[in-house]
Amino acid sequence: MPPEPAPAIVGIVGAGTMGAGIAQLALEHGHEVVLHDVDDAAIDRGRDRIREGLGRRARRLALDPAAVDAWVDGRLAGLRQAETLALLAGEADVVVEAALEDLALKREIFRALDESAEAETVLATNTSALSVSAIAEAVDRPERVIGLHFFNPAPVMRLVEVVTTARTDSGAAERATALVASWDRTPVRSADSPGFIVNRVNRPFTIEALRMLEAGEASVEAVDAAIRQDGFPMGPFELIDLAGVDVNLAAARGVWEGLGRPERLRPSAIQERLVEAGHLGRKSGEGFYRYVHGRRVDVAAEFAAAATTLDADVIRDRIVLGVAGEAWTAVAENVATAADIDLALRLGAAHPIGPFERTERRGGRAAVRARLEALGRRDVALLLADRQ
């Protein structure tokens, strides 16, 4: 029998939250990992984080306690630092870039990687919001550039959006997809369009909630309760507070701008106000709720008197059917397939069922359109119209 091919050597640029998480995944699956960061202290912190993560993983695998350290040390032995991007690119078969979210910086990194990497090496970016094509334009061989959008925490979240540009070579996309699948992740294919799948299709989840709050139609708690009742692990306001009001607003702005400022996705003035006031959610002690020592105590004073005039099923439908409308638009724009969108929202945004599965369950597209019309959301209902 021919010997098994050696697992690919994985290069990772940036040893922060995402870089360390992706490195851990690669090490778990037997790869050698070469890590580069401009900051040596970040490498040390990244190595500590990877060690802890591997330890947690070993305990979950129910390894004999005596075997845990040996397993962790064995995996960590595959981790090396590369002093320069050229050294990293020279030996990696696949590179995943997880440095700061800055287009000029990423273009510079990709240019350096492209100059030193073998022709076969796949160059991937973990960008959440930048255009992969804009990064690829900086290099001589854009056909090997791809997006591999992991979610945080990377060792836990199963979803990876594989983002191809108009110039990505299908072989490079297949290799990158096979690699993340071999790491026990679930790859979905997305076009290079604003917000990819999850950050775009799930926008109405928070925007529609904010609209109802702004219009005095539903309180923070009423919205969160209606959504939890539907099987979501948390409501939109709990989610915004957890992610950071500023982070959510930046994502909302990015997708809104990227799609040409559609009215339905216009960011909310409430969030702008909260960010200006420094009320950023859990991390600042106040957002839509108030937190003491990291524990939620009550609704923030600003929202305490908000009224609720809508029934829970109306609140729920405005949100989940809003997501369905965005999902149909994404398919019509060839961002992704319906099946991949369903998977992505279940695995990447904790939806109990995907928007297309929900549409089926609610009697099909015409029934959902009729419900949206009855809810006064004609603009969203139109998104479900037949565009053939």
Ligand SMILES: NC(=O)c1ccc[n+]([C@@H]2O[C@H](COP(=O)([O-])OP(=O)(O)OC[C@H]3O[C@@H](n4cnc5c(N)ncnc54)[C@H](O)[C@@H]3O)[C@@H](O)[C@H]2O)c1
């Ligand atoms: N944190 C998330 O939830 C999340 C999720 C998905 C994608 N992303 C994306 O992943 C990327 C990294 O995010 P993060 O949260 O891990 O950031 P982070 O700030 O935790 O880590 C970034 C690291 O990159 C290093 N760095 C900066 N410039 C560099 C350079 N020129 N070369 C090499 N390293 C450099 C920094 O020293 C730092 O250690 C960003 O593009 C972000 O948008 C983040």
